[in-house]
Amino acid sequence: MSTPPKEANPIKESVNLPQTDFPIRAGLINLEPELLEQWQESNLAEAISTKQSQATKRWILHDGPPYPNGNIHMGHALNKILKDIIVRTKTMQGYASPYRPGWDCHGLPIEIQLLKQLQKEKNTELKADIPAFRNRCKEFALNYVETQKDDFKRLGINATWNTPYLTLDPHYEAEVIRCFGKMADNGLIYKGRKPIHWCMHCETALAEAEIEYDEHRSPSITVAFPIKTKSDALTRVIGDQNTHFLVWTTTPWTLPANVALAANSEYDYVAFNCEKGTFIAVKELVEKITEDAELGPITIIGSVKGAQLIGSVAHHPFIERESPVLNADFVTNEDGTGFVHIAPGHGQDDYFLGLEHQLPIIMPVDDKGHFTKDVPAWEGQQVFEANKAIGMHLEEAGKLIKLKFIKHSYPHCWRCKNPVIFRATEQWFVGMDRKMTHTGNTLREDALQAIKDTKWYPDWGEKRIRSMVEGRPDWCISRQRSWGIPIPAITCTGCGESLTGGKTNEHIAQFVRKHGTTAWFESDVTDIVPGASCPSCSGTAFKKESDILDVWFESGASFMGVLETDPAMTNPAAMYLEGSDQHRGWFQSSLLIGIGAMGKAPFESVLTHGFIVDEKGQKMSKSQGNVIAPEKVVKQYGADILRWWCAGTDFKNDVAISDNILNQARDSFGKVRNTIRFMLSNLADFEFETEAVLPSELTPIDAWILTQFNALLGKCNTHIANFDFHQLVHNVHDFCAVTLSGQYLDVVKDRLYCDSKKGLSRRSTQTTIYQMADALIRLVSPILVFTAEDAYRHFNSNNKETSIHLTALPTQIPNAQINQTDWSHFAEIKGAVYQELEAMRKNKEIKSFLEVKVTITTPTPPNIGNIAELLIVSQANVIKGNSVSYNIEKLPDEKCERCWRFLPTTQNLCTRCAPEVTPV
RNA sequence: GGGAGGAUAGCUCAGGUGGUUAGAGCGCACGCCUGAUAAGCGUGAGGUCCCAGGUUCAAUUCCUGGUCUUCCCA
Numbered sequence: 001m002s003t004p005p006k007e008a009n010p011i012k013e014s015v016n017l018p019q020t021d022f023p024i025r026a027g028l029i030n031l032e033p034e035l036l037e038q039w040q041e042s043n044l045a046e047a048i049s050t051k052q053s054q055a056t057k058r059w060i061l062h063d064g065p066p067y068p069n070g071n072i073h074m075g076h077a078l079n080k081i082l083k084d085i086i087v088r089t090k091t092m093q094g095y096a097s098p099y100r101p102g103w104d105c106h107g108l109p110i111e112i113q114l115l116k117q118l119q120k121e122k123n124t125e126l127k128a129d130i131p132a133f134r135n136r137c138k139e140f141a142l143n144y145v146e147t148q149k150d151d152f153k154r155l156g157i158n159a160t161w162n163t164p165y166l167t168l169d170p171h172y173e174a175e176v177i178r179c180f181g182k183m184a185d186n187g188l189i190y191k192g193r194k195p196i197h198w199c200m201h202c203e204t205a206l207a208e209a210e211i212e213y214d215e216h217r218s219p220s221i222t223v224a225f226p227i228k229t230k231s232d233a234l235t236r237v238i239g240d241q242n243t244h245f246l247v248w249t250t251t252p253w254t255l256p257a258n259v260a261l262a263a264n265s266e267y268d269y270v271a272f273n274c275e276k277g278t279f280i281a282v283k284e285l286v287e288k289i290t291e292d293a294e295l296g297p298i299t300i301i302g303s304v305k306g307a308q309l310i311g312s313v314a315h316h317p318f319i320e321r322e323s324p325v326l327n328a329d330f331v332t333n334e335d336g337t338g339f340v341h342i343a344p345g346h347g348q349d350d351y352f353l354g355l356e357h358q359l360p361i362i363m364p365v366d367d368k369g370h371f372t373k374d375v376p377a378w379e380g381q382q383v384f385e386a387n388k389a390i391g392m393h394l395e396e397a398g399k400l401i402k403l404k405f406i407k408h409s410y411p412h413c414w415r416c417k418n419p420v421i422f423r424a425t426e427q428w429f430v431g432m433d434r435k436m437t438h439t440g441n442t443l444r445e446d447a448l449q450a451i452k453d454t455k456w457y458p459d460w461g462e463k464r465i466r467s468m469v470e471g472r473p474d475w476c477i478s479r480q481r482s483w484g485i486p487i488p489a490i491t492c493t494g495c496g497e498s499l500t501g502g503k504t505n506e507h508i509a510q511f512v513r514k515h516g517t518t519a520w521f522e523s524d525v526t527d528i529v530p531g532a533s534c535p536s537c538s539g540t541a542f543k544k545e546s547d548i549l550d551v552w553f554e555s556g557a558s559f560m561g562v563l564e565t566d567p568a569m570t571n572p573a574a575m576y577l578e579g580s581d582q583h584r585g586w587f588q589s590s591l592l593i594g595i596g597a598m599g600k601a602p603f604e605s606v607l608t609h610g611f612i613v614d615e616k617g618q619k620m621s622k623s624q625g626n627v628i629a630p631e632k633v634v635k636q637y638g639a640d641i642l643r644w645w646c647a648g649t650d651f652k653n654d655v656a657i658s659d660n661i662l663n664q665a666r667d668s669f670g671k672v673r674n675t676i677r678f679m680l681s682n683l684a685d686f687e688f689e690t691e692a693v694l695p696s697e698l699t700p701i702d703a704w705i706l707t708q709f710n711a712l713l714g715k716c717n718t719h720i721a722n723f724d725f726h727q728l729v730h731n732v733h734d735f736c737a738v739t740l741s742g743q744y745l746d747v748v749k750d751r752l753y754c755d756s757k758k759g760l761s762r763r764s765t766q767t768t769i770y771q772m773a774d775a776l777i778r779l780v781s782p783i784l785v786f787t788a789e790d791a792y793r794h795f796n797s798n799n800k801e802t803s804i805h806l807t808a809l810p811t812q813i814p815n816a817q818i819n820q821t822d823w824s825h826f827a828e829i830k831g832a833v834y835q836e837l838e839a840m841r842k843n844k845e846i847k848s849f850l851e852v853k854v855t856i857t858t859p860t861p862p863n864i865g866n867i868a869e870l871l872i873v874s875q876a877n878v879i880k881g882n883s884v885s886y887n888i889e890k891l892p893d894e895k896c897e898r899c900w901r902f903l904p905t906t907q908n909l910c911t912r913c914a915p916e917v918t919p920v
Numbered sequence: 921g922g923g924a925g926g927a928u929a930g931c932u933c934a935g936g937u938g939g940u941u942a943g944a945g946c947g948c949a950c951g952c953c954u955g956a957u958a959a960g961c962g963u964g965a966g967g968u969c970c971c972a973g974g975u976u977c978a979a980u981u982c983c984u985g986g987u988c989u990u991c992c993c994a
Contacts, residue, residue, distance in 0.1 A: 017955055024959070213994075348994090409921085409994085464924050468992075471923090580925080580991055610990070615931080617989050650933070653926055654990050664931055664946060670959095671946085678956045730933055734945050746961060753955060838963045841951065848952065849962080872961085900955085 011898050011909070014917045015753050016762070018681030022794035026673055028638025032786045036153065044803050045158060051806055052096040059095040061087050062563055062573035062603070063159075064586050065102035065167060065555055068144035069109050072151040074612045074620070075579060077630035078655060081646040082609060082725075083577055084157045088782035089720050092809040098568045099158065102165040102558060103148070105141040106484040107551035108202065112416065114140055130482045130521045137483040138168060138518075151631065155639045156785040158805070165562045167485075167554045172561040174513035176549070177488045179557040181505025182597040186436045188443060189477075189500055190429050193361060195344070195351050196476055198423040199413040200369025200382070204480045205427060206413060206420060216410030216419050218250040219387050222293060222337060222401040223394060224279065225261060225314035225323060233308035234280075238271050238301060243278040245314050245325070246289060246401060248336030250408070252390040253383035256375045257343035257362040259321070261314055262328035262353060265307035267338055274298040276401070282306075282338020289337055293402035306338070317399040328353055345424040348473075363424040367480070383421060428478040428487055428547065430596065439599050444469060446595045455605035457723060458652045465583040465591075475592065477550045484548030486520045488512075490529055494539030504529050520544065556589025559602030572602045580608040607723060610654035615661060617654065628657050637666055640784045644669045647783045648729035668733050669787075672780065675736040676791050678745060679773040682752050683766060683796045691758070692767040695814045699761055700865040702768040704823055705744040706815040708735070709772050713810055716779060720809070725783070732780060740772075747870055754899040754913055770797070775810030822862035826870065829856055833871060833886055846890055850874050850901060853889050857881035874902035 039045070061083055066076055083099065090097040114137055118124050127133055149161055165172060183189055197206040224244035227234075247261060263269070268283040274295040281289055283303060290298050307327070314323040323342075330349050331340050344354030345363030354361065364374035371378045371386060377393070378386045394400035411420050432444040439446055447469050456462040478487055488508040491498045507529040512520065520528065525542045533540050563571035572594075578586060587606055594602040613619055614626040621627065633642045645665035649655050698706070712735050719728040748765045755762045773795060781788035781804045792804035801807050833854055840846045853875035856867070861878040868876035874891055891902040896910035898917065903910040909917060 012955090015955065020956095024957080211994095411994085458925085460924065464992080467923060471993085583924090584992055608991095610925080613990065617927085619990070645932095648932065656932090658931090660931065660947095668932080668946065674956070674959070678960090681956070726933070730945070733932095737945060741956090742961070745956085749955080749960095834962065838951080841962080850953095 010917050010919060011913075014913075015898060016685065016757055017753060018678065019684040020677065020681035020794055022677050022680050022791060024674075024677070026638065026640070026670070026787060026790075028640050028786060029635065031790055032154070032156070032634075032639055035786050035789055036156075039803070042802070044805060045160070047802070048091065048158065048805055049098060049160075052091060052098060055094055055096040057095050058570050058574075059090045059097045060563070060570045060573045061090075061097065061099060061575045061577060062558065062569070063099065063101045064576065064578045064582065065104035065165070065558065066148065067107065067109060068103045068105060068141050068148055069113055070144065070147075072148050072630060074628060074630055074657060076148070076152075077155060077642060078609060078612060078646055078651065079578060080152050080157050081155060081643050082651060084155075084159075084785075085643070085647055085725060085782045086575070086577070086723065088158065088785070088805070089809065091805075092778070092782065092807065094808065096568075098160060100163065100165060100562065100566065100569070101149075101152070101157075101159045101161065102562065103141070103145045103167065104551060104555045105138075105145070105166050105168040106548075106554055108204070108479075108481060108483070110137050110140055111481060111483045112202070127482075131518050133482055134518045134521070141168060142166075154634055155630065156643065158785075165558065165566075167551075167558075167561070168516075169561075170513055170516040171565070172558075173485050173517050173554075174509045175561040175565060176485050176554050176557040177505065177509045177512055179560050179593050179597045180488050180549070180553070181501045181509065183430065183593070184501035184505065186438045186596060187434055188430050188436060188596050190431055190434075191426065191498060192429055193424050193426055194429070194476070195346055195348060195361075195363075195422045195424040196427060197411060197420045198369075198425065199416060199418065199420045200367070201416045201418045202413060203367045205425060205476065205478065211411045211420065212414045212417075213409045214412045214417075215407050216412070217405055217407050218410065219252055219391060219403060220248070220250050220406045221252055221391060221394070221403050222289065223247045223249065223252075223255070223317055223341070224277070224399045224401055225317055225339070226399075227280075227312060228315040228322060229313040231308055231311045233304055234271075234312055236302075237304050238278065238280075241278045241301075243271060243280060244399075245339050246279050246281040246337040247339045247341050249341045250406065251346070252387045252394075253365075254343040254346040255317070255341065255390060256319065256364055256371070256378075257345045258316055258319075258323055258341050259344065259359045259362060260342035260353070260357070261323050261325045262331050262340040262342050263306050263309050263325055263338060264329060264331040264333070265305070265310060265327045266329070267306045267331075267333050268303055269306055269309060269338060270303040271301045272298045273301060279401075280304075280309075280339075282333045284333040285335075285337060289402075292404070295401075318393060318397060324357075326353060326357055346422045348422065351424070361424050365421070365423055369421060384419070427476050428489075430475040430477055430592065432472065432474050436596065439595075443592060443596055446599070447591055447601075450591060450595060450601040454601055454603060457605065457607040461580070461583060461606060461608050464580075465587060468584055468588065469591075472588075475550075475589075477553050478547040479550055480546075481548050482521070484551060485512075485517050485554055487545040487547045487549055489545040490525055490532060490542040491545065492534035492537060492539045493541040493543055495534060495537040497534050497536040498545075499529075499532065499534075499542070504532060507532075552585060552589040553593065555586055556591075556593045557597075559590060559594055560597065563602060572600065572604050574603075575605045575607055576603040577607040577609070579611060581611075582608065609651035613654045613656050615656050615658035617656065626658075628659075628662075633662060637662055638786070640786045641666050641669055643783050643785070644729065647725040648733075650726045668729075669784070671741075672733055672736045673784075673787055673791070675740050675745070676773060676776055678741075679769045679776075680791065680794055680796070683770055683773065685757070686763070686766040686770060686796065687798065688767070688770050689798060691763050692770070693760065693764045695816045697760065697764060698768065698816050699764045700818065700863075701744065701747060701870065702764045703816040703818045704864070705739070705772070706768055706813050707818050708739050708744075709775070710812045710815060712739075713775065713779070713812060717809075728779075729783070732776070736776075747872060750869060750872070750899060750901075754916065756916060771813045775813065777804060778807050778810045781805060781807070819863065821860075822864050825858070825860060825862045826864055826867075829858070829862075829884075829886075830871060833888070836886060836888055837873075840888065851890055853877075853891050853902075855879065855887040855889075857883070857885045857887075859883070 087097045087099045225247050227243045270283045271280045309325050310327050312325045342350045344350045344359050345361045364372045369382050433442045451466050489498045489500045511528045563569045591601050716728045751761045777788050777791050788804045837849050855877045857879045897908040898913035
């Protein structure tokens with residue numbers, strides 16, 4: 001690194017200046033691709049895996065499969081980098097920790113994207129040809145699997161990239177089907193009719209995970225329901241007056257499905273007269289309603305408790321149908337009228353109330369959201385469009401009291417962004433509260449127990465997922481789509497009985513393993529399940545199920561498709577690690593299937609990280625213009641900077657990124673790298689095996705720095721154990737910036753450069769630096785995978801592996817005892833002396849600290865070696881005295897030409913340096 | 921609307937089971953060095969610990985209510 005002297009200068013040449021080929025600039029942008037290529041050629045991944053295969057203990061991190069429909073974003077990068085760091089530290093701790101990546105290949109997003117593509121190709125009829133359509137979906141998915149694979153590889157992620165698990169792999173699909181079969185055998189799977197979110201554009205049921213809430217403009221109408229039968233209490237209040245209940249709804253189109261009204265028995269209701277007639281509404285809202293609807297002056301006739309209304313019956317406003325008044329505590333007195341219209345075919349609350357009171361489920365809306373012939377007046381009309389006609393009809397009948405429009409939060413389809421409706425359809429479910437034959441408990445009970453038995457990082461994750469599992473409804477696992485695994489069930493055409501488990505399932509699983517699930521859509525039932533006969537009616541004619549499974553069911557079964565079937569894995573896995581959104585997603589689906597199919601959770605611990613936000617803490621969005629793509633960061637800074645940033649941030653919270661933050665990560669990284677570089681450069685002429693000194697021979701400052709370094713290693717071990725990498729990064733950085741650079745290396749430069757080349761002091765320091773450099777490189781290697789490798793290659797050692805990534809995490813370095821009190825005393829002395837020296841420099845009395853001699857008086861002179869060296873001044877004395885004081889004097893201008901210290905010289909050389917110069 | 925996180929210097933993070941002037945590093949300013957040089961060293965200035973109440977001799981810490989923000993749900 002030093003430029004050769006222009007002319008021979010024996011003094012200059014005698015100085016042992018640092019030397020290394022480890023470049024001053026990291027050059028990550030060029031270095032990283034080169035190393036990746038070299039690792040590929042030398043098959044480093046294989047070497048790591050071979051080393052792991054000798055390990056006796058296993059620690060498996062099971063990869064949650066990302067969705068292959070685009071390039072990776074920063075969230076993916078954060079997730080995979082964290083996983084990589086953890087797996088690498090486990091590997092370096094001696095665990096077999098193979099990391100097998102996966103992709104979640106089926107599902108609606110790919111279908112939607114493909115449909116758009118087909119539209120461009122003017123080839124929309126392909127959608128009807130399910131096998132052909134599925135083949136295109138597959139092509140699409142596999143294409144992005146490769147894209148994302150390349151993206152991840154570029155980040156330095158070490159994984160079995162050649163053998164990923166894909167949810168579209170027939171072997172994997174067969175295991176999903178087996179999970180379904182086991183759950184069916186355990187009594188969990190049932191078929192039912194239930195209102196679910198339905199997207200009429202995508203013509204599919206949507207899972208809760210597929211719903212987004214957004215602003216929507218809805219009509220808000222108040223409808224008069226004529227009272228047909230009054231309860232006794234109500235009769236006492238209004239007599240035989242012709243009276244109406246005021247009912248509020250924002251979905252007029254569900255009125256044809258109305259079968260009841262709900263009131264809250266806790267509230268007071270009043271009957272009042274006005275120009276338009278006699279009405280009943282909840283007391284708290286009467287004023288608001290009459291004002292809103294401009295009913296004019298009103299007269300209150302009487303009041304009645306909500307409970308006394310129950311049992312009354314209203315007449316449907318435009319259909320020959322009765323509508324009984326039922327009690328429901330979801331009716332509020334904050335909005336509306338105190339009466340809620342109930343349509344069990346179109347609402348969750350309505351459905352449960354209907355179950356309770358055995359109400360019929362009327363659902364006159366087809367897949368496209370159009371009224372069926374059951375609503376002759378508006379048959380064929382799309383429901384949102386029919387709102388207007390229904391309103392007009394009510395108006396004409398004199399039943400419409402008020403119509404306005406409101407903007408409110410309303411569920412939308414996550415893909416097509418259109419508002420969705422609630423609609424009762426035939427679906428498959430996993431029952432949360434059915435007794436399971438294999439454990440005797442319900443799925444909910446066992447899942448809650450398993451949550452307790454799992455270690456959650458951070459700990460509040462447990463509370464979060466527990467409340468979700470406690471409150472969640474049965475899991476609707478069917479989808480009316482084509483890109484996925486079919487619901488593995490066949491139905492008797494004679495009696496309608498469905499076969500799901502047992503032998504049927506074995507046949508289907510076997511068939512799928514051999515032919516894949518696309519063949520399901522092409523084959524006859526008899527080819528898939530030969531010789532089936534109905535246990536109910538002994539019929540032998542069956543039809544295949546045409547729905548597919550929720551993709552969360554597929555990915556949730558990955559423990560079966562991967563952990564259970566891959567001999568390199570363990571089931572359960574030691575850890576699942578994803579963003580905190582997966583408490584509802586993958587963690588939960590994995591847990592439910594794990595319990596439902598095999599009676600245990602597929603993970604021992606679950607770690608979650610936060611989401612990527614910008615420096616202001618706001619989420620990334622195209623509209624905000626604050627999106628930072630990993631690809632761009634890799635190109636501009638290098639993957640190691642991205643990794644250093646990932647590791648240096650507290651991922652339990654949301655993770656902020658910006659140019660400012662990345663620049664800081666780059667600077668921080670640079671400090672660590674440069675410190676390592678300086679250490680390496682002072683080992684060029686050192687051979688550890690023959691020249692190292694014994695711990696007992698170490699000079700005081702070397703023993704001191706090793707004590708500090710061992711303390712750092714101790715802390716870092718704890719941080720690794722707790723997955724607190726940000727603390728490790730901070731500790732390592734601060735250690736490099738302050739303890740090493742400022743307090744140790746700066747001091748030790750003089751002896752490295754000027755002391756006798758093979759003398760004890762220099763070798764003591766080289767021994768120290770050698771061991772610290774070795775340990776430091778290994779310590780950061782799980783994070784800085786490229787830089788550590790580069791440094792390791794430039795590390796002058798005879799005892800190296802072929803790659804840093806085949807080494808172990810560092811352990812404590814053998815050291816001599818030090819006197820802590822002496823060193824803390826010295827720290828005080830140094831602080832005080834430096835303040836004075838700085839003042840002198842400000843006053844222009846001196847320029848460099850080397851110009852002075854320091855005399856320290858103290859009752860307890862520290863025994864820590866040469867004080868002048870430690871203070872980096874030319875001369876120093878420590879005198880024993882009663883109190884502490886410092887005297888600083890400027891030395892006469894007599895300077896050693898070799899070590900630049902102000903010392904008595906002969907021929908321009910001090911007594912230390914003179915013997916080191918070989919005369920020409 | 922409900923549940924769960926988070927909020928400490930410009931930035932990334934420590935910390936305190938309540939107790940004098942709340943820490944670190946980076947960045948910044950000023951200076952030094954030119955034998956770590958697209959490097960290195962020193963000194964220094966930066967904080968209403970999100971806001972408002974309450975409990976207390978004492979609150980950044982405990983309690984209550986907000987604000988902003990993230991995730992999940994409706």
